[in-house]
Amino acid sequence: MPQQLPNLHHLELFYHVARAGGITAAVRSMPYGIQQPAVSGQISQLESELGVRLFQRRPFKLTPAGRDLYEFAAPFFGGLLEVAERVTGTASKHLRMAGPTTVIREYLPDVLESVRRMQPELELSLRDVAQKEALELLEREEVDLVVSEMDGSPPSGTRSEVFLSLPLVLLLPPGMKLPRSGLKALCGKFPLIRPSNDSALSRLFAKGLTRKKLNWPASIELGSIDLINAYVGRGFGVGVGAHIPGMKIPKGVTEMPLKGFPELKVAGVWRGKPGVLATAVLDGLRKQAAKMKA
DSSP states (O other): OOSSOOOHHHHHHHHHHHHHTSHHHHHHHSSSOOOHHHHHHHHHHHHHHHTSOOEETTTTEEOHHHHHHHHHHHHHHHTHHHHHHHHHTOTTTEEEEEEOHHHHHHTHHHHHHHHHHHOTTOEEEEEEOOHHHHHHHHHTTSOSEEEEEESSOOOTTOEEEEEEEEOEEEEEOTTOOOOTTGGGGTTTTSOEEEEOTTSHHHHHHHHHHHHTTOOOOOSEEESSHHHHHHHHHTTSOEEEEEOOTTOOOOTTOEEEEOTTOOOEEEEEEESSSOOHHHHHHHHHHHHHHHHHHO
């Protein structure tokens, strides 16, 4: 049992180390300069003060006591920026978001424009990243809201809302007719164009192929739906996509529905109670989704 209250600065350093997943990563991400040996030494002092070991160094892993302490410290230290913003009056102007390219391009511009009309002094931070990285940013409390394509359940401790559920399709190049025997007539016989393996769309497509006991390796991996459409439109192969209401595809390209494949969901994910601006974005996405479905 500790003989005195733990040093508050040591607690703050531990919070940054636990959140970053290690001392080296914490030193790079902390909002003020401090050397790695100093952090390591002060964490050791904290462990001595508490009489317990807080984490395993290599590989980094919190002990049960470390997890308990982090769960206690995180709401306080993680909320300091929000408190400061409230005190200075900037909280109602600052919105931090993340999501993949397709979502940022197809769904957010009109919604964010309407939010800016509501709050002309909007300070927007927007990160163009894949689903996995976007959710990691949310977990580290570096963003307030993630809007992303999803292929599974959101992380524990978060809240989410699905706005759209999009059926998967194959994009057939100009001149190619819909095969009577369906997917089997194409699988493995034509070059496949799809996003990278870490995209939700590719993972869902792979699940669908597995269900049907088919294998179709990618010949071309591209970073956006626009690029996939462009290469399919020029006849380089068959593309993987999702049917997005209102989205234009190249002339001559045909969408072939993929029956029995899981659908691609577009969802918002956040932690705790969303702020005023995040709530406005969620409301805007609901309205936009309703229009697209009509």
